[in-house]
Amino acid sequence: MKILNNSNKLIAVLMAAAVTSTFAITPLVLADETKHATAPAASENGDDKKDIKQQETQKKAIAKQEKKQNELLEKINKDVLDGFKKVADATKLINDGKEKDAIDVLEAATGKFDIALAANPDLGLIPIAASVDVIALITLPETVKAQVELAKDYLSDSRVQVARAILAPLTDEIVTSTSYLPMSTYPDAIKLATKELVAGNQQAASEVLATALSTIVINRSVIPLSLVRAESMIKAASETDKENDKAMAMSLLDDAKQQLKLATALGYTDKHSSVYKDISAQIKALKKEAKGKNKVEKLYVKLQESVKGLLGKHSELEEVKSDEKK
Numbered sequence: 001m002k003i004l005n006n007s008n009k010l011i012a013v014l015m016a017a018a019v020t021s022t023f024a025i026t027p028l029v030l031a032d033e034t035k036h037a038t039a040p041a042a043s044e045n046g047d048d049k050k051d052i053k054q055q056e057t058q059k060k061a062i063a064k065q066e067k068k069q070n071e072l073l074e075k076i077n078k079d080v081l082d083g084f085k086k087v088a089d090a091t092k093l094i095n096d097g098k099e100k101d102a103i104d105v106l107e108a109a110t111g112k113f114d115i116a117l118a119a120n121p122d123l124g125l126i127p128i129a130a131s132v133d134v135i136a137l138i139t140l141p142e143t144v145k146a147q148v149e150l151a152k153d154y155l156s157d158s159r160v161q162v163a164r165a166i167l168a169p170l171t172d173e174i175v176t177s178t179s180y181l182p183m184s185t186y187p188d189a190i191k192l193a194t195k196e197l198v199a200g201n202q203q204a205a206s207e208v209l210a211t212a213l214s215t216i217v218i219n220r221s222v223i224p225l226s227l228v229r230a231e232s233m234i235k236a237a238s239e240t241d242k243e244n245d246k247a248m249a250m251s252l253l254d255d256a257k258q259q260l261k262l263a264t265a266l267g268y269t270d271k272h273s274s275v276y277k278d279i280s281a282q283i284k285a286l287k288k289e290a291k292g293k294n295k296v297e298k299l300y301v302k303l304q305e306s307v308k309g310l311l312g313k314h315s316e317l318e319e320v321k322s323d324e325k326k
Contacts, residue, residue: 057232058225062134065176065223069130072178079119080126083112084181087190091209099197102205106194113187125180125217136225137172137266141258144170144265170266172225180217189215223311224268230259231307238300241290250287256307257283269310279306 086109093102117123147166154163189212196205237252260279264271271277282303289296 057235058136058228061223061225061228062132062174065174065221066132069132069176069178072127073130076128077116077123077126079112079116080123080181080183081128083109083116083187083190084128086112087209087212091206094197094202094206094209099200099202103194103197106190106197110187110190110194113183113190117183117187123183125182127178128181128216129177129179131177133175133177134225135171135173137170139262141261141265144262148265172262172266173268174223174225174228176221176223178219180219182215182217185215186212224263224266226259226263226266226268227307227311230256230263231304231311233259234300234304234307238297238304241296241300246290249290253283253287253290275306275310279303279310282306 086105090102090105090109093099093105147170151163151166154160154166189208193205193208193212196202196208233252233256237249237256240252241249257280260269260276261271263269264276269276282299286296286299286303289299
């Protein structure tokens with residue numbers, strides 16, 4: 001969700017999102033080089049079992065984010081939300097030339113904000129909208145690298161739009177977006193807009209309302225699915241190792257490494273970073289130790305924590321559309 005130049009469109013978007021969170025998943029497949037197209041039969045290496053495990057983990061990760069957003073929406077202050085809706089109604093009335101009706105609605109909105117602030121003067125950023133969007137990419141690191149190189153060739157020939165079309169599908173993530181109303185500035189802006197409207201300054205009132213909309217804070221959290229899958233594979237490898245199925249455990253660790261490579265190919269993490277190098281080294285060491293009779297439970301725990309840490313570093317991207325910060 002992004003701030004739009006057209007304030008009426010933004011109001012419509014925010015109002016729709018404030019009622020329910022949205023959830024969409026679009027699986028993408030690049031070229032023909034997918035895991036399912038190239039892997040041996042499940043009866044030979046148990047790929048079906050691994051695929052099911054990955055899908056289950058991915059679904060759980062998505063469901064977890066959707067639940068968090070829904071819980072966030074449940075915390076919305078009703079008076080604040082009612083006031084925000086009334087501002088939306090007033091904006092439409094102003095555009096329709098119904099200034100007197102707009103004044104009444106804006107005054108009612110101010111009343112709602114006053115009630116909320118009277119109950120809690122320390123109100124800061126109040127959530128008014130939330131959404132969860134998912135794009136799952138099914139491909140190999142080599143395919144992504146080939147696509148990137150192809151895009152570079154087109155860019156070198158100034159064929160920007162072709163390169164853009166090639167790079168656009170290279171997304172594998174869960175994105176949660178939350179819009180917050182800054183109660184330290186927004187109610188005062190509505191009062192000022194009302195004052196301008198009472199004075200007959202319709203244009204000034206509209207500009208104040210548009211500025212108020214631009215102070216909405218949007219927080220985006222981006223979680224790379226490839227890293228979620230890597231975490232899943234490591235956990236599954238640990239469980240399989242305890243069952244003394246060393247071959248499957250080694251295969252799962254290889255899959256985890258493959259997902260890490262996919263994350264770097266897609267730009268979610270850097271293969272030259274110390275964290276990535278450390279995780280790669282841990283996987284290599286774990287495979288070596290796990291092949292023997294040594295106990296490796298602590299190594300698995302450390303590896304899982306390292307991947308969780310990498311996920312944490314890449315899961316928060318905040319977009320602030322004003323100087324208002326929490």
